[in-house]
Amino acid sequence: MRTRALDSFCAWLEQTPLSQAIQGAGWIVPTVQTIHILAIAAVMASALMIALRLDARFRRVIGWALPVLLATGVIMIIGEPVRSLENPVFQLKMALLASAIVVFLLPFRNRVVATLSLCLWVGIVFAGRWIAYY
Amino acid sequence: MELDALLRSLEATGVATAIRENDLLFPWVESFHVLAITLVVGSIAIVDLRLMGLASRDRAIARVASEVLPCTWAAFGVAALSGALLFSSNALTYAHNAYFLAKLSFLVLAALNMSIFHLFVGHDSESRGAKIAGGVSLALWICVVAFGRWTGFTLHATPLAS
Numbered sequence: 001m002r003t004r005a006l007d008s009f010c011a012w013l014e015q016t017p018l019s020q021a022i023q024g025a026g027w028i029v030p031t032v033q034t035i036h037i038l039a040i041a042a043v044m045a046s047a048l049m050i051a052l053r054l055d056a057r058f059r060r061v062i063g064w065a066l067p068v069l070l071a072t073g074v075i076m077i078i079g080e081p082v083r084s085l086e087n088p089v090f091q092l093k094m095a096l097l098a099s100a101i102v103v104f105l106l107p108f109r110n111r112v113v114a115t116l117s118l119c120l121w122v123g124i125v126f127a128g129r130w131i132a133y134y
Numbered sequence: 135m136e137l138d139a140l141l142r143s144l145e146a147t148g149v150a151t152a153i154r155e156n157d158l159l160f161p162w163v164e165s166f167h168v169l170a171i172t173l174v175v176g177s178i179a180i181v182d183l184r185l186m187g188l189a190s191r192d193r194a195i196a197r198v199a200s201e202v203l204p205c206t207w208a209a210f211g212v213a214a215l216s217g218a219l220l221f222s223s224n225a226l227t228y229a230h231n232a233y234f235l236a237k238l239s240f241l242v243l244a245a246l247n248m249s250i251f252h253l254f255v256g257h258d259s260e261s262r263g264a265k266i267a268g269g270v271s272l273a274l275w276i277c278v279v280a281f282g283r284w285t286g287f288t289l290h291a292t293p294l295a296s
Contacts, residue, residue: 030287034280037172041279044169045176045205054201055190122169129165133157 002086010081022079029079032072039068040125047121051114062104089134093127096120141225150222160223167216171282173209175275177202182275185268187260195260224289233288237281244274 013019022028042065046058077084084090100120106113144150153159183189184198221228228234251267 026287030284031280034276034283037168037279037283038175038276041172041174041176042179043176044172045180048173048177048205049180049202052205125169125172126165129168130161133161 001088001091006086010085013078013081016078019078019081022075029076032075032079036069036072036076039065039072040121040128043069044121044125047114047118051111051118053111053114056109059104059109066101066104084131087131087134089127089130093124093131096123096127100124137229138226141229144222144225147222149219150225153219153223160220163216163219167213167220170209170213170216171279174206174213175279177206177209178275179272181206182268182272185264186272187265195264227289228285231285231288233281233284237278237285240274240277240281244271244278247271247274 043062046061046065049055049058100117103113103117103120145154153163180190180202181199184191184193184195190198247267247270251263251271255261255263255267
């Protein structure tokens with residue numbers, strides 16, 4: 001999906017001082033990506049523990065990791081708006097993320113929900129890696 | 135250098151050539167590598183935080199370890215295999231990348247830390263040794279992730295690696 005409004009938003013975002021600062025300092029993106037991967041590691045291991053029914057309390061860990069993922073994700077978007085926002089794989093990733101958050105917030109929990117959640121998170125990790133190739 | 139010749143012949147193998155030249159193979163193998171690493175690091179962190187006495191304190195160390203570590207080892211197998219495949223595709227470039235070598239060193243240190251812990255502390259104990267081993271392990275695995283990520287930004291033979 002690419003609209004003129006998205007084009008001009010990306011063009012504006014790219015020119016903001018914050019985006020320029022992120023683009024200018026080469027260490028920021030790899031550092032933020034490292035934190036992003038560590039947070040996704042917390043989510044993946046937690047989703048696996050829940051799906052294997054080892055410990056349902058790991059749901060809280062996902063709750064802590066989500067804000068970290070969103071914050072580091074937003075920094076990466078600000079640094080490279082076109083590469084992310086206009087990328088079809090990124091858009092797919094956001095759709096999967098929205099689904100994963102809906103599943104996370106479901107009022108009931110069982111084995112099917114836990115398995116679905118784990119599968120969605122696997123899809124999110126895969127889509128995340130493929131952003132670089134589109 | 136003799137090692138370079140060996141690495142070149144590794145790069146020339148059919149599998150390595152296929153991963154290097156096929157547009158889809160490298161990202162697919164990489165996706166499994168990233169997925170496996172998140173599971174390795176996330177699950178090891180559960181055990182490390184328990185060893186440090188910071189989480190799951192109502193469960194015995196031995197129980198947490200026996201529940202979680204089979205997942206860790208399975209994921210580590212996938213990470214090591216996919217990592218070896220990725221390495222083979224550009225062996226010479228990786229072998230001369232300081233960040234990649236640092237990542238491997240941290241992996242070796244993590245293995246050493248684990249061996250020393252098993253030999254001298256034993257995973258049942260709620261001791262100061264267990265706390266130290268857990269903290270060292272967590273720090274080393276964070277370094278493995280960081281230097282792995284940095285490797286992708288410092289390789290120039292594979293422009294898509296970032």
